[in-house]
Amino acid sequence: MFRNQYDTDVTTWSPTGRLFQVEYAMEAVKQGSAAIGLRSRSHVVLACVNKAQSELSSHQKKIFKVDDHIGVAIAGLTADGRVLSRYMRSESINHFFTYESPLPVGRLVVHLADKAQVCTQRSWKRPYGVGLLVGGLDESGAHLYYNCPSGNYFEYQAFAIGSRSQAAKTYLERRFESFGESSREDLIKDAILAVRETLQGETLKSSLCTVSILGVDEPFHFLDQEEIQKVIDTFEKVAEEEDEAEGEAEAAPAAAQAEQAGDQDVAPMEI
Amino acid sequence: MTFTIPIDNGDAVKNAEADSQRTLYPYVTGTSIVAIKYKDGVLMASDMGGSYGSTLRYKNIERIKAIGKHSLLGASGEISDFQEILRYLDELILNDNMWDDGNSLGPKEVHNYLTRVMYNRRNKFNPLWNTLVLGGVKKGKSYLGMVSMIGVSFEDNHVATGFGNHLARPILRDEWHADLSFEDGVKLLEKCMRVLLYRDRSAINKFQIAKITEEGVTISQPYSLTTFWEFQAFHNPTAGAQGSW
Numbered sequence: 397m398f399r400n401q402y403d404t405d406v407t408t409w410s411p412t413g414r415l416f417q418v419e420y421a422m423e424a425v426k427q428g429s430a431a432i433g434l435r436s437r438s439h440v441v442l443a444c445v446n447k448a449q450s451e452l453s454s455h456q457k458k459i460f461k462v463d464d465h466i467g468v469a470i471a472g473l474t475a476d477g478r479v480l481s482r483y484m485r486s487e488s489i490n491h492f493f494t495y496e497s498p499l500p501v502g503r504l505v506v507h508l509a510d511k512a513q514v515c516t517q518r519s520w521k522r523p524y525g526v527g528l529l530v531g532g533l534d535e536s537g538a539h540l541y542y543n544c545p546s547g548n549y550f551e552y553q554a555f556a557i558g559s560r561s562q563a564a565k566t567y568l569e570r571r572f573e574s575f576g577e578s579s580r581e582d583l584i585k586d587a588i589l590a591v592r593e594t595l596q597g598e599t600l601k602s603s604l605c606t607v608s609i610l611g612v613d614e615p616f617h618f619l620d621q622e623e624i625q626k627v628i629d630t631f632e633k634v635a636e637e638e639d640e641a642e643g644e645a646e647a648a649p650a651a652a653q654a655e656q657a658g659d660q661d662v663a664p665m666e667i
Numbered sequence: 668m669t670f671t672i673p674i675d676n677g678d679a680v681k682n683a684e685a686d687s688q689r690t691l692y693p694y695v696t697g698t699s700i701v702a703i704k705y706k707d708g709v710l711m712a713s714d715m716g717g718s719y720g721s722t723l724r725y726k727n728i729e730r731i732k733a734i735g736k737h738s739l740l741g742a743s744g745e746i747s748d749f750q751e752i753l754r755y756l757d758e759l760i761l762n763d764n765m766w767d768d769g770n771s772l773g774p775k776e777v778h779n780y781l782t783r784v785m786y787n788r789r790n791k792f793n794p795l796w797n798t799l800v801l802g803g804v805k806k807g808k809s810y811l812g813m814v815s816m817i818g819v820s821f822e823d824n825h826v827a828t829g830f831g832n833h834l835a836r837p838i839l840r841d842e843w844h845a846d847l848s849f850e851d852g853v854k855l856l857e858k859c860m861r862v863l864l865y866r867d868r869s870a871i872n873k874f875q876i877a878k879i880t881e882e883g884v885t886i887s888q889p890y891s892l893t894t895f896w897e898f899q900a901f902h903n904p905t906a907g908a909q910g911s912w
Binding site: 496534535536 | 766768769770771772773775776779780783
C-alpha cells in the first residue's frame with residue numbers, strides 16, 4: 397500500500413470508495429504475532445505465539461479471559477486489545493448482574509463491532525489497531541468470531557491472525573472439516589500444530605506458545621506448560637523417530653521397529 | 668404519610684411537582700396470585716378483580732400475562748404499576764427478539780431483570796407497588812419466582828402474594844408434591860382460590876388459571892368457582908344475640 401492524498405483522515409473517503417485509515421489499522425493487525433482459534437461443537441481453543449521484546453523481558457499477554465464462557469486472543473496493538481478486553485469483561489459482568497445469565501458471545505461481538513465502527517466515523521478518533529479472536533458459548537453451542545478494526549465481524553470454524561498466519565490458515569484449511577466433531581484433545585493438538593506452522597522452522601517448545609480452552613462444561617482456563625509440552629511431545633517425538641528410522645533403515649530395520657516399540661511405552665496416548 | 672426526600676425532579680422546596688411524582692400509596696389494587704410448579708411446567712391462578720380501596724370496582728382485570736415465549740407474569744398490588752412493568756418487559760422482549768440470533772431471555776433472566784428494576788425503584792423511594800410472580804419453562808426446566816415491591820426476590824416450588832401467603836401457602840406446603848399432573852395442579856389451585864374467595868374481602872368470584880409449558884402459554888377464559896353457604900352456623904346468624912344492637 398502506498399501513501400496517497402486520501403489517507404490522512406479516517407473520515408475521508410478515497411475516490412474508489414475506500415477508507416485508508418481503516419485499512420492501515422488492519423495492517424497493524426498483520427504485524428502482531430500470530431493468534432489462532434478453532435472450535436468444535438462444544439469447545440473453543442485459542443492459542444498464540446509468545447513473543448518477547450528481548451530475552452530479558454517477559455512476553456506480552458495476548459489471550460484474555462472475559463468470562464467463564466468467553467475468551468479472546470488478540471493480534472496487533474496489544475494496548476488497544478487490553479482496553480477492548482476490559483470493555484468485554486465489563487459488558488459480560490453487567491449482563492450477568494442484570495440477568496443472572498451468561499452474555500451470549502454472539503451479542504458481545506456485535507457490541508464490540510459497533511464500538512469499532514464508531515471509530516471509523518469520527519474525525520477525532522482513530523480505529524482500534526487490534527484484531528480479536530473471540531471464542532465463547534451461547535445457547536447454540538461453541539462459537540469463534542473474528543472482530544476486525546473496520547467494525548466487521550465474522551464467524552469461523554477456525555482462523556488465524558497476525559504475522560505468518562497464512563501458514564497456520566493453510567494448515568487449518570486442510571483440517572477444518574473435521575473440527576466440528578473433534579474431541580477436546582484433538583482440538584488442542586490441532587491448535588498447537590497450527591502454532592507450529594507459524595514458527596516456520598523454529599523448534600516448537602511449550603515456552604513459545606500459550607494455549608487456552610473453554611467448553612460447554614469447562615470454564616475458560618489456560619493450559620499449563622506441562623500439558624502443552626506433553627502434547628508437543630506426542631508429535632515431535634514421532635517426527636524424531638521417523639528421522640532416526642530413515643537414517644537406520646538400510647542398516648537395521650528390526651532395530652528401528654524395536655525403537656518404535658520402545659517409543660510406545662513412552663507416548664502417553666497409548667496408555 | 669409524606670416523605671421529604673427529593674427525587675430527580677429537583678428540590679421539593681423549589682419544585683412543587685417533585686413530591687407528587689413519587690408513589691406514596693396504591694389506588695387500584697389486585698389481590699393474591701397463587702402459583703405452583705407441576706409436571707409439565709407452571710400453573711398460576713388469580714382473580715380478575717381491581718379494588719379501589721374497599722370498593723370492588725373493576726371486575727375484568729387480567730392480572731396474568733404472557734412474557735415472550737417462555738414466561739408468565741402475575742401481579743398483585745397497584746394495577747397501573749403492573750401496566751408500567753408490562754411496558755418495560757415489552758421493550759425488553761422486543762429488543763431481545765430484534766437480535767434474531769437464536770438466543771432468548773428465559774424466565775430466570777426476566778425474573779432477575781425485574782428484581783433489579785424493583786430494587787432500584789425502592790432505593791429511589793419511588794416503588795412500583797406490586798408483588799410479582801414470574802413462572803416459566805425453558806429447555807425443559809421449570810422456573811417459579813417472586814419479587815416484592817422492595818426488591819425481595821426468591822424462587823420456590825410454590826409461591827403466593829398478599830393474602831395468598833397466609834391462606835394458600837399452608838395448603839400448598841401440605842399438599843404440593845413434585846410432578847403433579849395438570850388436573851391435580853388445577854384442583855389444588857382451585858382449593859386455594861376458594862379459600863381466598865371465602866376469606867379475602869377483596870377477592871371476587873371470577874378467576875383465570877394460566878399454564879406455561881415448553882409448548883407455550885395458555886390463559887384460561889374467566890370462570891367462577893362453586894361456593895357453599897349452607898353451613899349450619901350461617902343459618903339464623905342472630906340466634907345467639909337477639910336485639911337491635
